[in-house]
Amino acid sequence: MGVPALTVLLVSYFLNSSTGTRQSCSPKVSFLRPYHHLVNMPPNLKVSADNTVISLLPNEHDNRGEARFHCAILGCGMMGQEHISYIKGYSRDIRIDFLADPFAPSLEESQKVMEEFRRKEGGDDHQPTILQSEEELLQHVNDIDLLVIASPNFMHTDTLVRWGKHDLTILVEKPIAVSQEQMDQLNELRQDPEFKARVWVAMEYRFIPAIAKLLSLVPSTIGELKMITIRENRYPFLHKIGTWNRDPKKTGDTLVEKCCHFFDLFRLITGQEVHLPRVRALAQRGLNYHGEAPLPGVERPIIDSAYVVMPFMGDGSEPPSVTTTTETIGCLELCMYAEGSRHQEEIIVTGTKGRLEAYLPENKVFAFERPSMELWEDRSIPPPPSSVKQTVYDCFNVKDVHGISNEELPTHAGYHYSSTAVEWYRLLQAMKQHAKTGIFVPDVSLDDGMRAVEVGLQASAAIVNEQGKRS
Numbered sequence: 199m200g201v202p203a204l205t206v207l208l209v210s211y212f213l214n215s216s217t218g219t220r221q222s223c224s225p226k227v228s229f230l231r232p233y234h235h236l237v238n239m240p241p242n243l244k245v246s247a248d249n250t251v252i253s254l255l256p257n258e259h260d261n262r263g264e265a266r267f268h269c270a271i272l273g274c275g276m277m278g279q280e281h282i283s284y285i286k287g288y289s290r291d292i293r294i295d296f297l298a299d300p301f302a303p304s305l306e307e308s309q310k311v312m313e314e315f316r317r318k319e320g321g322d323d324h325q326p327t328i329l330q331s332e333e334e335l336l337q338h339v340n341d342i343d344l345l346v347i348a349s350p351n352f353m354h355t356d357t358l359v360r361w362g363k364h365d366l367t368i369l370v371e372k373p374i375a376v377s378q379e380q381m382d383q384l385n386e387l388r389q390d391p392e393f394k395a396r397v398w399v400a401m402e403y404r405f406i407p408a409i410a411k412l413l414s415l416v417p418s419t420i421g422e423l424k425m426i427t428i429r430e431n432r433y434p435f436l437h438k439i440g441t442w443n444r445d446p447k448k449t450g451d452t453l454v455e456k457c458c459h460f461f462d463l464f465r466l467i468t469g470q471e472v473h474l475p476r477v478r479a480l481a482q483r484g485l486n487y488h489g490e491a492p493l494p495g496v497e498r499p500i501i502d503s504a505y506v507v508m509p510f511m512g513d514g515s516e517p518p519s520v521t522t523t524t525e526t527i528g529c530l531e532l533c534m535y536a537e538g539s540r541h542q543e544e545i546i547v548t549g550t551k552g553r554l555e556a557y558l559p560e561n562k563v564f565a566f567e568r569p570s571m572e573l574w575e576d577r578s579i580p581p582p583p584s585s586v587k588q589t590v591y592d593c594f595n596v597k598d599v600h601g602i603s604n605e606e607l608p609t610h611a612g613y614h615y616s617s618t619a620v621e622w623y624r625l626l627q628a629m630k631q632h633a634k635t636g637i638f639v640p641d642v643s644l645d646d647g648m649r650a651v652e653v654g655l656q657a658s659a660a661i662v663n664e665q666g667k668r669s
């Protein structure tokens with residue numbers, strides 16, 4: 199595709215994003231983002247007066263031909279290894295040149311994962327350079343096309359600041375910040391004229407098949423979206439290297455650490471921003487992790503469970519009213535002492551004409567249409583079951599849901615319902631597009647990552663049963 203044709207495509211992409219339109223019931227899922235993306239474009243792009251999307255970056259990879267991208271993994275624990283396992287499935291496009299982690303067992307385990315998936319997925323046995331620190335890795339910045347940041351949460355912002363002025367792509371794990379101070383740092387970075395890196399935030403819940411399917415059905419099947427509930431009922435956080443995930447200051451606490459995924463989905467599914475000043479929350483702490491030794495400097499346990507309620511801001515054309523009762527409203531329910539719950543995640547979206555329910559790990563979406571006056575005539579009795587039209591979408595096949603062909607998508611029995619495989623597929627597509635055109639369009643931008651954290655921070659500050667008890 200020539201550059202002018204691509205430009206037209208991209209312009210229409212951004213303009214569609216600006217209205218929040220989504221693809222209707224096609225099996226292939228589109229990832230159009232809420233309206234504000236037109237004004238908050240990736241910092242390396244701008245829209246000219248004639249609505250053309252222009253890259254502000256030099257196009258250094260134009261001549262790379264079929265060369266593979268060179269990748270570095272910073273932080274080689276559980277999530278770093280999940281990324282490695284999928285990268286090995288894309289060996290034609292990318293190779294891992296560096297592994298960096300101060301903890302030797304993580305490096306050893308990562309090398310084993312590389313070898314295991316090289317055997318399963320094929321590809322060469324190119325051996326990466328092994329490094330113990332980010333500082334050493336930074337010395338190789340000019341040899342790296344893609345940096346994967348999978349270190350503990352509190353390190354992400356500083357790493358982004360250190361690498362952001364270099365011409366490379368960064369896949370940064372969620373959450374991208376753990377405090378307002380770090381959000382301020384990222385805001386400064388975004389405005390820095392020297393900020394060049396192309397950032398994609400790893401929030402792969404967007405690509406979980408049942409969630410992606412639900413997204414493709416909103417709003418055509420349900421009319422105007424009015425209510426959204428996201429419930430997660432699961433087992434407690436797993437043990438992490440150095441126990442960093444038991445310290446609210448290192449994780450941002452649970453409403454940031456875990457729930458940034460859900461706040462991202464609230465925004466994506468509604469196509470609206472949360473009205474932050476009116477967020478309210480109730481939370482519980484100290485129910486999990488009883489047998490663990492107290493951690494030095496940690497004053498209180500992380501959140502184990504919470505309810506968060508929030509109104510949304512509409513299409514942003516009018517200031518949100520505090521009196522309206524028909525605005526879209528949302529509720530998050532999190533319970534992390536719910537081993538064995540029937541559904542680990544549920545997303546329920548209700549509109550004026552119907553309702554969508556997505557369940558995991560069942561990986562199905564149920565769509566219900568409200569009955570017409572004709573089908574439910576006698577309103578003195580409940581609607582007859584036949585009057586409610588129900589459609590069930592079984593989303594077990596991730597490739598079908600995403601319209602990706604078999605050869606193109608490696609999937610294996612990893613975590614996250616193969617959504618990390620789709621994340622890599624789409625990230626590599628975006629990197630190839632950038633290599634050809636100089637234009638990089640992330641599915642999950644730095645702005646998306648920051649907004650999800652922003653809601654998490656606001657929800658933590660709005661916990662009403664802990665007023666006056668903050669550390």
Ligand SMILES: NC(=O)c1ccc[n+]([C@@H]2O[C@H](COP(=O)([O-])OP(=O)(O)OC[C@H]3O[C@@H](n4cnc5c(N)ncnc54)[C@H](O)[C@@H]3O)[C@@H](O)[C@H]2O)c1
Pocket residue numbers: 272273274275276277278298299300301304331332348349350351353371372373400401402438439440455614
């Ligand atoms: N997207 C998701 O669904 C998802 C799921 C799990 C974890 N995560 C995120 O991935 C990140 C890593 O989590 P994890 O579960 O792999 O934790 P982990 O504890 O298993 O791994 C973290 C690794 O980072 C290393 N590390 C510590 N300090 C470092 C430094 N200065 N430089 C480089 N590496 C350093 C540790 O030694 C460890 O190997 C976290 O931000 C977490 O929130 C995301």
